Amino acid sequence: MRRLLILLFFLPLGVFGHSPQISTFALVRDSKGQWTAHLSASLEAFESALGNKKFSSAEAFQKELIQQVKSAIKIKSGVLQLVTLNDGQCHLGHQTDLKFTLIGLPADAAKISVENELFKELNSHLMVFKVIDGATESNQFVLQSSNHFSAQVHIQPTGITVDSEQAFNYYYLLFIAPILLLLLLKYPMKKSISVVTLATLFFACSTDDSTVTPAASSAEVPAVYKKIYGASSVTSDGTTISIKVNGLPDHKSPYYATTNSLYQSYSGLTFGGYIFEKNPNSIIEQSATFKIPANPVMATNHAATPLGPIGIALNGVPFFNQYAGPNNQELKGEMAGFDQFYGHPQNSGVYHYHVEPLHLTTVKSTKSGLMGFLLDGFPVYGPQEETGSAVTNANLDVYHGHSHATVDYPNGIYHYHFTSEAPYLNGNGFYGTPGTLTQ
Numbered sequence: 001m002r003r004l005l006i007l008l009f010f011l012p013l014g015v016f017g018h019s020p021q022i023s024t025f026a027l028v029r030d031s032k033g034q035w036t037a038h039l040s041a042s043l044e045a046f047e048s049a050l051g052n053k054k055f056s057s058a059e060a061f062q063k064e065l066i067q068q069v070k071s072a073i074k075i076k077s078g079v080l081q082l083v084t085l086n087d088g089q090c091h092l093g094h095q096t097d098l099k100f101t102l103i104g105l106p107a108d109a110a111k112i113s114v115e116n117e118l119f120k121e122l123n124s125h126l127m128v129f130k131v132i133d134g135a136t137e138s139n140q141f142v143l144q145s146s147n148h149f150s151a152q153v154h155i156q157p158t159g160i161t162v163d164s165e166q167a168f169n170y171y172y173l174l175f176i177a178p179i180l181l182l183l184l185l186k187y188p189m190k191k192s193i194s195v196v197t198l199a200t201l202f203f204a205c206s207t208d209d210s211t212v213t214p215a216a217s218s219a220e221v222p223a224v225y226k227k228i229y230g231a232s233s234v235t236s237d238g239t240t241i242s243i244k245v246n247g248l249p250d251h252k253s254p255y256y257a258t259t260n261s262l263y264q265s266y267s268g269l270t271f272g273g274y275i276f277e278k279n280p281n282s283i284i285e286q287s288a289t290f291k292i293p294a295n296p297v298m299a300t301n302h303a304a305t306p307l308g309p310i311g312i313a314l315n316g317v318p319f320f321n322q323y324a325g326p327n328n329q330e331l332k333g334e335m336a337g338f339d340q341f342y343g344h345p346q347n348s349g350v351y352h353y354h355v356e357p358l359h360l361t362t363v364k365s366t367k368s369g370l371m372g373f374l375l376d377g378f379p380v381y382g383p384q385e386e387t388g389s390a391v392t393n394a395n396l397d398v399y400h401g402h403s404h405a406t407v408d409y410p411n412g413i414y415h416y417h418f419t420s421e422a423p424y425l426n427g428n429g430f431y432g433t434p435g436t437l438t439q
């Protein structure tokens with residue numbers, strides 16, 4: 001019975017679900033607190049919004065569209081503060097997407113009022129409005145029969161709610177009201193599950209990807225990950241950061257082929273006071289993608305780190321753990337093979353760091369700077385704190401990290417540190433839940 005009712009409930013909207021006149025409007029707050037507005041609709045809808053004028057070029061169309069959207073969307077924070085849409089980006093296609101950075105909308109905004117009259121001249125136009133919070137991953141959807149829609153967004157620690165000042169499409173409401181009433185009578189629900197929630201739950205399921213482009217599929221990459229300068233790409237879908245690398249160090253090494261411009265012979269001391277002794281391996285280009293959580297959290301089970309890559313340095317070189325091989329073989333045996341920057345390749349040519357990456361701590365950054373990330377998404381810092389004091393194992397927990405504010409995370413974060421003593425980078429496993437590595 002329940003299934004039948006739900007089916008009936010979904011039926012009338014199948015018509016709307018495949019209509020070209022559907023647009024998506026999303027407010028997105030990334031994990032750094034930066035707000036962006038995303039508007040996505042069919043090219044035809046945008047052309048109609050500009051009065052079907054003829055343009056001399058795609059650029060001219062884009063330019064006018066951006067201006068038009070900027071004046072049609074009004075966003076206010078609190079009562080007075082007007083938010084400016086900045087730096088319009090436009091991606092033209094059958095499905096056209098626009099993105100704006102919102103200047104003046106505080107990261108901790110509690111109330112936002114939104115108005116969009118871009119499509120006010122269009123008949124039978126539907127708009128899905130979403131608020132996507134990168135920090136809590138909560139979504140809200142409102143279905144509008146929007147000729148001119150406005151909404152109030154309330155952001156509380158308990159979640160996000162949206163009040164709409166515009167009535168629903170009455171035809172739609174008329175159709176579903178009896179079914180909804182039946183459902184409510186038969187399956188009493190908490191007050192919080194409103195018509196809006198039900199209606200939009202369905203809508204989210206019914207729209208195909210040609211009509212709704214989830215803003216989360218290509219979320220803004222938070223600034224901290226842009227420090228990974230050695231990656232061929234760093235992308236975000238809002239929950240996962242994907243880092244693609246070739247694993248080649250950006251500094252000289254005796255492990256490069258002698259024909260390579262980065263080849264440099266080395267003799268002398270290396271990490272641990274050993275006299276450098278080149279191992280028989282050479283650096284070979286790799287192809288690897290590290291997928292790490294964008295919002296790392298402590299895990300209840302702290303998984304042991306595997307042999308092989310456990311994280312990624314800013315220059316795209318992987319981090320390895322404190323062991324030289326299976327059954328916790330001591331790293332000491334291979335330390336003499338660490339080159340002038342304390343890295344070395346293993347037998348399949350993967351160059352890596354087990355200990356402080358000297359090129360980062362002395363050339364590219366500082367002893368207290370960000371070095372990279374472990375697979376669980378938590379950042380790795382050098383062997384000193386920003387105050388200049390050396391970090392020792394005594395300052396760290398069994399996973400080889402601790403929490404406090406850093407330059408990159410002013411609100412504080414759990415982070416690992418390199419230390420000069422074993423286990424150097426990671427202790428008894430990942431603090432958080434590790435992401436994945438594909439090679």
Ligand SMILES: [Zn+2]
Binds near residue numbers: 320334352354
């Ligand atoms: Zn090694």
Ligand SMILES: [Zn+2]
Binds near residue numbers: 381385415417
């Ligand atoms: Zn620290």
